[in-house]
Structures are given as C-alpha cells and as structure tokens.
Amino acid sequence: MASLFSTISSSPYYRTSNRCPGDIFKYIGHPIELTMEDCCEDTLIECCDMRGLLSFTLLWVLSKKDMYGQELADDLEKRRGTRPNPGTLYPALSKLERNGFVETRKEGRKKIYSLTEEGRVGVVRACSRFCRMYGDIFEESRKE
Numbered sequence: 001m002a003s004l005f006s007t008i009s010s011s012p013y014y015r016t017s018n019r020c021p022g023d024i025f026k027y028i029g030h031p032i033e034l035t036m037e038d039c040c041e042d043t044l045i046e047c048c049d050m051r052g053l054l055s056f057t058l059l060w061v062l063s064k065k066d067m068y069g070q071e072l073a074d075d076l077e078k079r080r081g082t083r084p085n086p087g088t089l090y091p092a093l094s095k096l097e098r099n100g101f102v103e104t105r106k107e108g109r110k111k112i113y114s115l116t117e118e119g120r121v122g123v124v125r126a127c128s129r130f131c132r133m134y135g136d137i138f139e140e141s142r143k144e
Contacts, residue, residue, distance in 0.1 A: 054084070054092050056130070059101060059115065059123040066114040068107075069093070 054076075061067065061075050069090065077083040093113055096102040101119035104111050115123065 062115045063123045068110040
C-alpha cells in the first residue's frame with residue numbers, strides 16, 4: 001500500500017516519488033516509505049502536480065459521500081463543464097484503490113466507491129496543503 005509521504009534525500013539531486021495517491025501531490029525525495037504517524041511536515045518538501053487534480057477532486061468528492069461511477073462522472077461534469085471520459089475516470093479510481101485510498105463494494109450491479117481511513121487522512125492533509133499553497137490566489141481573484 002502506498003503512503004502519502006517520502007523523506008527528503010540528502011543527495012545533490014532529487015527525484016519524484018511515484019508512490020503518491022494518484023499523483024495528487026508529488027513528494028520530492030528519497031523513496032523510503034513512511035506511515036502517517038512517522039511523518040513530520042517540516043521534514044517534507046511537497047509540490048503540486050496539476051495533472052493530479054482529477055484524483056484530488058475524486059478524493060474530495062468521495063470525502064462528502066460514497067458514490068458509484070456515474071454519480072462521480074455527473075459531479076465532475078458539473079464542476080468542469082465537461083463529462084469525464086470513462087477511459088480517464090475509471091483508471092484514476094482504480095489507481096486510488098490500488099494505492100489504498102479508495103475501496104469498493106457492490107450494490108446490485110453498481111460498484112460503490114468510498115474512501116478508506118488512509119484516504120480520509122490523505123484528503124484532509126492534501127486540502128490543507130493546497131489551501132496553504134494557493135489560498136491567496138483564490139482570495140485575490142475573488143476581490144477582482
């Protein structure tokens with residue numbers, strides 16, 4: 001199972017960890033995996049990978065309620081103005097599930113997606129980091 005954080009490398013070059021939740025955030029550093037309890041924010045360098053906003057949005061939406069795929073597609077369509085391609089949506093959900101942030105259950109013919117405990121902790125931390133990094137941009141744009 002993937003963890004959200006990696007430690008910083010002391011080497012002269014940094015590489016991006018590929019063990020993050022659906023590329024929500026890329027953690028620059030040595031690929032030693034830590035549990036959430038081991039993490040200390042001041043030992044981490046984090047940067048946003050904009051390609052990961054689909055996964056971030058999926059985790060955010062699922063933090064509000066469990067949903068099946070069509071519900072998620074409907075929600076994303078309302079937010080983005082375009083319906084996500086199933087070839088994009090379902091692989092993103094599968095990756096989140098493989099990494100331990102999302103779990104599924106069957107209800108009839110529907111596959112219901114919900115956050116795991118690690119997913120709930122991860123989305124809270126990702127939202128907090130996102131607000132610290134970009135909150136001022138949104139505040140300024142509201143004033144204009």
